[in-house]
Amino acid sequence: MATFEWEDVKIEVDEDGFMEEPDQWNERVALALASTEGVDELTEEHWKLINYLRDYYQKYGIAPMIRKLCKETGFPLKKVYELFPSGPAKGACKVAGLAKPTGCV
Amino acid sequence: MSSHDLKPRDISKKTDQLVHIDPAELPKLPYPYDDWVDPVIEELSEAKKKKRDVSLDGVTNVDVPVPETDEEKEALVAKFLDGLRKLLSKENNWTFLQPLMLSLDNCVKCNTCSNACPIYNESGRIEAYRPLFRSDVLRRIVNKYLKPGGKLTAKFTGADIDLNWETVARLAQMSYRCTLCRRCAQTCPMGVDNGLLSREIRKLFSQELGIAPQELHADGTIKQLETGSSTGITPFALADLMEFMEEDITERTGLNIKMPFDKSDADILLIHNAGEFLSWPENIQAFAIIFEAAGLKWTMSSDLVGYDSVNYGLFYDDAQYVKVTLKHADIAKKLGVKKVVLGECGHASKSMMAIGDRTWLSESNIPRESAMVTLKDIVLNGKLKIDPERNNFPCTLHDPCNLTRAMGIIQPQREVLRKIAPQFREMTPHGVENYCCGGGSGFAIMQSHNFPQWRNMISGRRKFAQILNAFTREEIDPGVNKYVCAPCSNCKGQIRDMINYYDAWEKCHLQYGGLVEMVVNGMTDVPEGFIEWDDFH
Numbered sequence A: 001m002a003t004f005e006w007e008d009v010k011i012e013v014d015e016d017g018f019m020e021e022p023d024q025w026n027e028r029v030a031l032a033l034a035s036t037e038g039v040d041e042l043t044e045e046h047w048k049l050i051n052y053l054r055d056y057y058q059k060y061g062i063a064p065m066i067r068k069l070c071k072e073t074g075f076p077l078k079k080v081y082e083l084f085p086s087g088p089a090k091g092a093c094k095v096a097g098l099a100k101p102t103g104c105v
Numbered sequence B: 001m002s003s004h005d006l007k008p009r010d011i012s013k014k015t016d017q018l019v020h021i022d023p024a025e026l027p028k029l030p031y032p033y034d035d036w037v038d039p040v041i042e043e044l045s046e047a048k049k050k051k052r053d054v055s056l057d058g059v060t061n062v063d064v065p066v067p068e069t070d071e072e073k074e075a076l077v078a079k080f081l082d083g084l085r086k087l088l089s090k091e092n093n094w095t096f097l098q099p100l101m102l103s104l105d106n107c108v109k110c111n112t113c114s115n116a117c118p119i120y121n122e123s124g125r126i127e128a129y130r131p132l133f134r135s136d137v138l139r140r141i142v143n144k145y146l147k148p149g150g151k152l153t154a155k156f157t158g159a160d161i162d163l164n165w166e167t168v169a170r171l172a173q174m175s176y177r178c179t180l181c182r183r184c185a186q187t188c189p190m191g192v193d194n195g196l197l198s199r200e201i202r203k204l205f206s207q208e209l210g211i212a213p214q215e216l217h218a219d220g221t222i223k224q225l226e227t228g229s230s231t232g233i234t235p236f237a238l239a240d241l242m243e244f245m246e247e248d249i250t251e252r253t254g255l256n257i258k259m260p261f262d263k264s265d266a267d268i269l270l271i272h273n274a275g276e277f278l279s280w281p282e283n284i285q286a287f288a289i290i291f292e293a294a295g296l297k298w299t300m301s302s303d304l305v306g307y308d309s310v311n312y313g314l315f316y317d318d319a320q321y322v323k324v325t326l327k328h329a330d331i332a333k334k335l336g337v338k339k340v341v342l343g344e345c346g347h348a349s350k351s352m353m354a355i356g357d358r359t360w361l362s363e364s365n366i367p368r369e370s371a372m373v374t375l376k377d378i379v380l381n382g383k384l385k386i387d388p389e390r391n392n393f394p395c396t397l398h399d400p401c402n403l404t405r406a407m408g409i410i411q412p413q414r415e416v417l418r419k420i421a422p423q424f425r426e427m428t429p430h431g432v433e434n435y436c437c438g439g440g441s442g443f444a445i446m447q448s449h450n451f452p453q454w455r456n457m458i459s460g461r462r463k464f465a466q467i468l469n470a471f472t473r474e475e476i477d478p479g480v481n482k483y484v485c486a487p488c489s490n491c492k493g494q495i496r497d498m499i500n501y502y503d504a505w506e507k508c509h510l511q512y513g514g515l516v517e518m519v520v521n522g523m524t525d526v527p528e529g530f531i532e533w534d535d536f537h
Helices: A027-035 A044-060 A066-073 A077-083 A087-095 B008-012 B046-051 B070-087 B097-105 B112-116 B118-122 B131-146 B150-157 B165-175 B183-187 B194-209 B217-227 B235-253 B275-279 B281-293 B318-335 B346-358 B371-380 B411-420 B440-445 B451-459 B461-469 B489-501 B504-508 B515-522
Strands: A002-006 A009-013 B268-271 B339-342 B368-370 B395-397 B482-485 B510-513
Touching: A002 A027, A009 A027, A027 A087, A044 A066, A044 A077, A044 A087, A044 B235, A066 A077, A066 B235, A077 A087, B008 B131, B008 B165, B070 B131, B070 B165, B070 B194, B097 B131, B097 B194, B112 B118, B112 B131, B112 B183, B118 B451, B118 B461, B131 B150, B131 B165, B131 B194, B165 B194, B183 B194, B194 B318, B217 B318, B235 B275, B235 B281, B268 B281, B268 B318, B275 B281, B275 B489, B281 B371, B281 B515, B318 B346, B339 B346, B339 B371, B346 B368, B346 B489, B368 B371, B371 B411, B371 B515, B395 B411, B411 B515, B440 B451, B440 B489, B451 B461, B451 B489, B461 B489, B482 B515, B489 B504, B489 B510, B504 B510
Parallel strands: B268 B339, B339 B368, B395 B482, B482 B510
Antiparallel strands: A002 A009
16 A cells, blocks of 8 residues: 555555545546546546446446447547546546456456 | 676575676567567665565566565565475375375476477577476475485585575466466476476465565455455446446347346256456356247346356465355356356366366366357357357457367367358467466566566467467458457467567557457357457457
């Protein structure tokens, strides 16, 4: 575990930069985490994706299937990569405060 | 010291990093990668190095602790030696003692295994990755420290070794520089199984020292037993995933299929690797479309663990393996099915079928079958209407080690492909001679630190070259879509990662997927285009 600090944000993250305590997530935290992903600004489209991931995670305890994510946000996978260059799992899930995906995914 | 001059006794040297990988020494890849240069493997930060020992090669996929004091080091070495003693005793290791002893005793150092090992060869022949090297370190420890008079004879036989913490830590790391593909075991004229030795070393570290990769243990087996799946999918989440898949099938194909769960009158229990639910739902959907069209009476299970065929214990720990396999067996028994069909997952097939022969006993001994066989029966008996022209693109087949070399399931998947894919061609070599995808024994799910780079550029390199070589120069052109059929979740994950690492969609329009997707792609009851060719994986 390591402490990650950005402006006024101070959170515990694992070695891959994912939040240790997803309950501590808020919009400032998202901005802080986005800075580690080379995303300087969170646009409306970023937030649409983040909020979808967040809601799904809170309800089901996992990240959604990528196909479902694309379908329900209306973003093709290519667009997800444009928004978060390291992709849906390593990029978008991290900024949305989800735990790192596990298993054969 | 060069990584090529290393001797087994050097393993105890007190240096920060024993082996250095030089990308310039890796074998060249075929066209269009003639000029491909791999980057130097990223060095771990000092903060990361403080938390784990990386003294073998600077790479990490198993967190070996860094003891601070000499006392701690000695205590760990003593624990290791105790564990090794147990490994060599019938009471504590009835499962694998016989092949372990045969493999320790019978090596004649002919090095046939070295030529068979993709990791050793694709690393530019780094000594510490040689199958024989790792085994010889273990053998020398056993001979010197556990055999009567061993310390004396070690000096005379030239097989000396020092058992210090460095040796123990590096032995753990070396056991995770082998994918357990067992190509070496197949080729050994003496029947020595260096893959089994790697796995026994892993077992010792897990069962006796609590050292195992996080992805396999804490985030794998333990999570599976707690939540129902290594992916964290609970029965509640499963219901949502299935609902989505049903709607998606209708949208894509016009078919209305209700995913069957917990059916008491089913003949077949189909178990998937739950990774498919999240990353490759089209595989789950394709199975459902085929089984329904063929009129099978089948079901899946929504019981905890019953919807995830994963059993990572197979890779590192007998006790963890048994916990999971007994759950699988109980669920099959409870449902009263006539047989269990394993979806496209190699290690799960081995864990329930081959190793399951020793754990699914008496009333639990329900027949188990690989989906390759089920699919062959369906396709070759004409139960589906298939137009092979729909699969008229260059296509090759990857052989998952656990299905092919470990269990001899070679022909069914080929018979299916010959029937449905006019441009199917083999890789060289294939079948039991195949090369591992590079992600075997759980490597494909290890996504942290610098390990993904290591497996994409070294353990998977031979497979990537084999895939490229399966196509002609004209076909390799990005103007032609081509498909690697890999009927195993773990192999698919590794091939996906290599396609990304080598930018192989952009350069070659290389796509990958399972066997059932190709079957459905050919079915005339389904609109054309079930396989979606796109540029992200």
